[in-house]
Every structure is written in C-alpha cells, then in structure tokens.
Amino acid sequence: MNATPPRVLTIAGSDSGGGAGLQADLRTFFACGVHGMTAITAVTVQNSLGVTGVSVIPAEVVAAQIETVAADIGVLGAKTGMLATAEIITAVAGACDRVHIGRRGTIPFVVDPVAASMHGDPLLGDDAMDALRDELFPRATLVTPNLDEVRLLTGITVHDHAEAREAARALHAMGPQWALVKGGHLHDDPECVDVLYDGETFLELPAKRIDTRHTHGGGDTMASAITSALARGVSVPAAVRFGKTFVTNAVRHAYPLGAGVGPVSAFWRLPESSPEETLPILDPDG
Template sequence: MAVAPPKVLTIAGSDSGGGAGLQADLRTLFACGVHGMTAVTAVTVQNSLGVTGYTEIPPEVVAAQIEAVATDIGVDAAKTGMLASAAIIEAVAGALDRVRTGPFVVDPVAASMHGNQLLADDALDALRTLLFPRATLVTPNLDEVRLLTGLDVRSRADQRKAAEVLHAMGPEWVLVKGGHLWDDPECLDVLYDGSEFIELLGPRYDVKHTHGSGDTLASAIASQLARGADVPAAVRFGKDFIVRSVAAAYPLGSGVGPVSPLWRLSDPS
C-alpha cells in the first residue's frame, strides 16, 4: 500500500472556467505531488472574459468543510483564495482556532486582474485583523497592497516599505509580488520576516494569459511548506514554479487564458 503524500487544504472559490480559484489550486497541488483538499467559499459564474456573478457558501458550511477535513484526513498546510465576505473570513478564523492545519498561506484575493476591488471594506478589515495574525505567509500583489495599506507601490523601494507595513499587521512572513510593476524589466518579489529582506528576481514575459497566477504561486508554496520546507525555500520553489507556469500559459476562450502548471508533468525537476 502506498504512503499518502503531504496534504494541502485550499479555502477558496470555484472558477467555472477552470483558470483560477480552487481549480487552479488543485491543478498546481497535483503537479507538485501533494494531495489537494477543498473548503469552497463561493461559486463563481466565470469564463475567460471575467466574472459575471457569484454565490457565497454559508459561513458555517465553509467552517464545517475545514473541520471535516482537518479532523479526519489531516492538513499539512493550508492556503486561502477568494473569501468573499467578512462573515466567511470570521468563520475561517474560528475554524483555524479549533483544528490544526500546519503552515497557513493567505493569498489576499482582494482585487481583480484589472485592479478593481473585490472585497468590501469590512472584509478587508477582517483580513487584516483576523487572518494576517494567523498567517505563516501573506502573498499580496500590488493592487492588493494598495487596498490593504493605502500605499501606491511604484518602485522596488516601495515594495520594501509595503512589506514592512504588512508585516506589522501580524503575519510571520510577507511576500510582496512585483508582477504589476510594469516599468521594471524584471519581475521582483520581496520576501520579509520583520528583519531581513530577500529579493527574488525572475523574467518578465510579454504574455496576456496570466489568469490564476496568484493562486498557482500560493499553492506551489503551500505544497513545499507541507513537505516541511522553511518559508524562504518554499517561496523560492514557488517563484521558479510560477515563472515556468507563465512561460507555459495557453489561450482559452475569447479572453485571458491561464498560467499552466502542466509543464511539470514532463519536467518534474
């Protein structure tokens, strides 16, 4: 009988187009060789052109999914994606206090790919006060940094300042992603633990198919935390993984296609 692989729980919304959300999470977790589990927070009506509607899952059902998985199967690491509302965030925080989930990655999905706000102000407050203090790592993009801190990041120095402000909200580590810093010829992500900055550089590809990139990165990181890697090693793995996934992105439908972790099926190095 085979031994069960490490187990990662994604607490996220469903993307009917399969490009992002828990579908992207599960695709990435599979490619990284870990067992993916889900606590569904919302069901979206979505395709390559965007989101046209969504229905939230009742908060008590979200919490029950987390507890059902954690108390039976066990969770070696967990991550969040779309959390939809303050009530769901409160339910997630309560469930995390009742069960063990291992390292916890918060991908604060608060802005669309066009920079539009996706969470109400009370939900942003709940992210800051309830989930960030429980997080091993938070992974905001620059639009999410703006919504969470009010800072308009325009340079690498601004990324460091944003990391300091976000770290003061309570997470152990902060990863400020630089994918939206369009004037920079390279893509720099800044990792910070309250005392040391670690810079992770990668190429910037001229591609439009980047749907699900944040989900893919956070899931790849969570897969390595579940294996026992420390945060810098897990983030370095995630950085390499998302660079290759962007390079392998493919068109889908009439709009923006997804990044693709499927490259790893033929290149598991």
C-alpha cells in the first residue's frame, strides 16, 4: 500500500480562469508532493483580463469545510487566500482554533492576506481588514503580503529595503510568529528582495527580477509552496527559501494566456520531456 502524503489545506477563492486562487494552490501542492484540500470562500467570475463577478460562500459553510476535512483526513499545514468578508475571516479563525491550526494549535498556518488586486485596488472592506489584523494575524505562523497589501495593512508605502524592514516590524507587531514582506512589486529594483522577520532577526532573500508581465497567481504559488514545506516539518526560514525558489522558477516559466496577464507555471517541476512524450496515446475506440 502506498504511503499517504502530507495533507495541506487551502482556504481560498476559486479563479475560473485557472491562474490564481485555489487552482494555483492545488497545482503547487501537487508539484510539491502533498495532497491538497480546499475550503472554498468565494467563486469568482474572471479570466486573464480581470474579475467581473464574485459570489461569496456562506461563512458557516467555509468553517464546515475546514472542520470536516480536518476531522477525517487530517491537516499538516494550512494557508489562506481570498477570504472576502469579515464574517468569513471570523468563521475561519474559529474553525482553525477548533482543529488546532495556527499558533494556538500545532499545525502551521500561512496567512496570505489577499487584500489587493494585481493592480493595487483594495479587495476587502475596512471591517474585513480589521478582522485580518485582529483575528487571523495573531494566529498565523507566517504572513506573506505583497507591497500593495503592506500599504493597506500598515499604512507604509515601501520604496526601498529600509522601508521593507520597517513594514516587517509593523506586521510582526500585529501578532504573527513571522512576517514576510515580498518585494516583487518594487519594480525599480533589479532584484526581487523579500524580507523575513521573526521579531529579532531579519533575513533578506534576493532573486533576479524576471522580465515578464505574466505573474498571475505568483503570491498564491509562493504561499502554497511555503505551506507544503512546513507540512513536511521544515523550519520557517527553510520553507520560505523553498517558496522563493519555487516561485522564481514559476515566474521564469510563466506563459501567456488569453488576451491579458498569464499565470506563473509549476510545469518547471515536471520531467524535461514534453506532455506528448509522457502521456499514453488513448484509443477512442477502446
């Protein structure tokens, strides 16, 4: 009998275009060798050009999804993505407490505060932003905002590495064990430098900036890779290094899709041969 792989849960919204959201999470989980599970928070109507509609799942249904999979299948790591409303955030916090996810339990919990669109527009109301800070951040093993989300959460607009450290301090003061300030949106910097902080020590993680506009789902992918590594029992700094390497390669292998912004790709983790060489030829007549 084959061994059961680590089980990892994403609490996130669905992207009908398949580029970001829980679809990106599940792709990354698979590429990292873990079994992915979902608690769906919202269904979006979107494609490569943007989001045109959102249908929010009732908060009690989101909580029930978390508790049901944890009770039967078990969870070794969990992450959040788009949480949509303050009611959902409160329900997620309560459900995570009941199944021991987060700092008040034993299961690593990565909070990716999806609070801004890829164009920098707010995606959460003020009450939901307050709930993120007050209810989820104190439960988080790690928070992973991009610079637009940093600005919305802390009021700090990051222009350089010194301000990134200032933002990391402000985020850590909200209660997470670790804060990661991602530098991908600092477009004037030839490197993408992420800053990790645990309240005492800063760790800077640089990577060469890749010239592509196809970066949809990059934040989801990095947080999912980090969560996968944490579920395997590695330390937070090691997991973040792995996530940084994973997303850098995913951006390098990003591809165009539709008429807008294409997704980062987990295909770099597949064998070198093409899909045509690895998939069997199926006879439609049996």
